[in-house]
Amino acid sequence: MTYYPLTEATAAAHLATIPVIGAVLGGTPADWTVREVGDGNLNLVFLVSGPEGGVAAKQALPYVRLVGESWPLPLSRAYYERLALADQARLAPDRVPALLHHDDDMALTIMEFLTPHRTLRGALVEGLRYPHLADHLAQFLADTLFRTSDLAVPVATKKARIAAYLGNVAMCRITEDLIFDEPYFDAPMNAHSVGLDDIVAAFRSDIPLRLAAQGMKARFLAAPEALLHGDLHTGSVMVTAHDSKVIDPEFAFYGPIGFDVGMILGNLWIAALAEPGLRPDGPSDGWLLAQADRLWAGFADRFAAHWRGLDPKIESGSLHALARRDSALLEAAITTRLDQIWRDALGFAGCEIIRRILGLAHVADFESIADVERRAGCERQALLFARDILVRRDALTDIGPVHRLLDPACVAP
Incomplete structure (x- = not known):
């Protein structure tokens, strides 16, 4: 045809x-x-x-x-x-x-046809709440990422699956350009809000920031750890009060586990940072930050449980071969691996927030803020937060210190 x-x-x-x-x-x-x-x-x-x-x-x-x-x-x-x-x-x-x-x-x-589901991003812009959201996303992340990694899959099988996705070059190139490169120079399709010229100029000359972004690009390019969704933002999640479905995996490839985790965390933080601009007359109830906290904790717990649950008598991934014979080593390995995923997730989240404000593809969270000055104020706060978690990701060892960086006030410049 x-x-x-x-x-x-x-x-x-x-x-x-x-x-x-x-x-x-x-x-x-x-x-x-x-x-x-x-x-x-x-x-x-x-x-x-x-x-x-x-x-x-x-x-x-x-x-x-x-x-x-x-x-x-x-x-x-x-x-x-x-x-x-x-x-x-x-x-x-x-x-x-x-x-x-x-x-x-x-x-x-x-x-x-998912019904009565709706897109999560639009629902969050309207201030709606979904009690099972974080648990469902943690389940999706832990199940898809652990079960396609070198922890769970024999080497030959893993390499064959990597090869099956190697041809998705064009979609990976979009990520490489739009997330890691173009926000940091005067790319033709970049756009940003009125009132952000000073911070845009500062970011384009910020060597530690640009170096950190390139470090995350290096991880993206050279760490085929697991099958990624590749574009896991709040527009790629459909929700009801009782269900959550992840859609649109056309960017799928084998990459660093922290990428998917960081993308969805970054978009939850975007929603939280936009909320004071969308609803300036009411204080935040903290629900969005609680969801980010619950998502990370749920992912980490489920990922660790999958690892502990591997049958030592059955061949699994090569990274589990030694640890399955030593319980102390296993627990140390789990902690070390989750620490690496967390640091990666922070860096990728920072890159995602920056590109959604300074790059090509903006988001309704900020775009729906009618007051131009208030919107620029929310975006400025988001940019500074994103820079912090990207550049200082090795020092922010848990989600608590990250959330303490977020001032609930959204101040216009």
């Missing part, structure tokens, strides 16, 4: 040619409703409802949708998303949507 981009007018007819999807939807295409709901950054996303049910159909475009055809992007990213969804469904089945159909030629991935 020759690739062509679907539209709201043509999507139903195409889906009708796929028997399994027709069975899920029920009726005929005339009975179906189609809405295109892509966020405008990369892809087309269609929500399709029929008499019997619904599906979410995601189609890659041959370019970055946010920018246009001047920035081409390979359609193969849809293949890697499908690969990751299948792996994640095996590793953490409760935390990802079911994959129903994939068409490599059309770069089309069709998943279950």
